[in-house]
Amino acid sequence: MLVKAIQEKVKAFFENKEGSHDWEHIKRVWKLSIYLQKKEGGDRELIELCALLHDVSDHKYNGGDFSLVGDVSRQWIIQAGGSETLANQVAIIVPKISFKGANVEDEELPIEGRIVRDADRLDAIGAIGVARAFAYGGSKNRPLYSEAIKPVMHENKEDYLNSKSHTINHFYEKLLKIKGRIDTNAAKELAHKRHLFMENYLEQFFLEWDVNID
Numbered sequence: 001m002l003v004k005a006i007q008e009k010v011k012a013f014f015e016n017k018e019g020s021h022d023w024e025h026i027k028r029v030w031k032l033s034i035y036l037q038k039k040e041g042g043d044r045e046l047i048e049l050c051a052l053l054h055d056v057s058d059h060k061y062n063g064g065d066f067s068l069v070g071d072v073s074r075q076w077i078i079q080a081g082g083s084e085t086l087a088n089q090v091a092i093i094v095p096k097i098s099f100k101g102a103n104v105e106d107e108e109l110p111i112e113g114r115i116v117r118d119a120d121r122l123d124a125i126g127a128i129g130v131a132r133a134f135a136y137g138g139s140k141n142r143p144l145y146s147e148a149i150k151p152v153m154h155e156n157k158e159d160y161l162n163s164k165s166h167t168i169n170h171f172y173e174k175l176l177k178i179k180g181r182i183d184t185n186a187a188k189e190l191a192h193k194r195h196l197f198m199e200n201y202l203e204q205f206f207l208e209w210d211v212n213i214d
Helices: 002-014 023-040 046-053 068-079 085-094 111-122 126-139 157-162 167-173 177-181 186-207
Strands: none
Touching: 002 023, 002 046, 002 068, 023 046, 023 111, 023 186, 046 068, 046 085, 046 111, 068 085, 068 126, 085 111, 126 167, 126 186, 167 177, 167 186, 177 186
């Protein structure tokens, strides 16, 4: 089975990656995608393959190439015995899944791509999203917060990629905007509670950050 073969290859590839973009992240996006597919429809095989492969060459780790993930995905599917047509479908979808800046419009996608994009974005918010944000920031030696450095609403994917800001700014530049950029109704229901959690978290963070003990 093609999905099983890709799952095993992806799992091995991500086994020792850092916690914000490891196999557990891929697995959560995969499971969320299946859940959303049951609610929203779409080709399940295509959805599962896109979910499993959406980070196999993430621009944050490959030097900033947003398109390479499509080439790698296509190659892996063909090597695993998948058809050229299916490989090309995945290769078109996966480069369009990642968030590319607060003021950068999302690209058009079929329902399969919208489902995987929603699943990936759901995993970026809520309690898991908070944990992943700080895990990634730590892996890049970024400070937790700096009052002097304000959030930037990036106008293009290059500026977003090259940002070296502190982790709290990431909430304002991306995470708090995700709820408004979810496409499917099933994902919107899940996003609501996760968004509220982040708002409450930030409120508590700033209370603890500004220590004022008499």
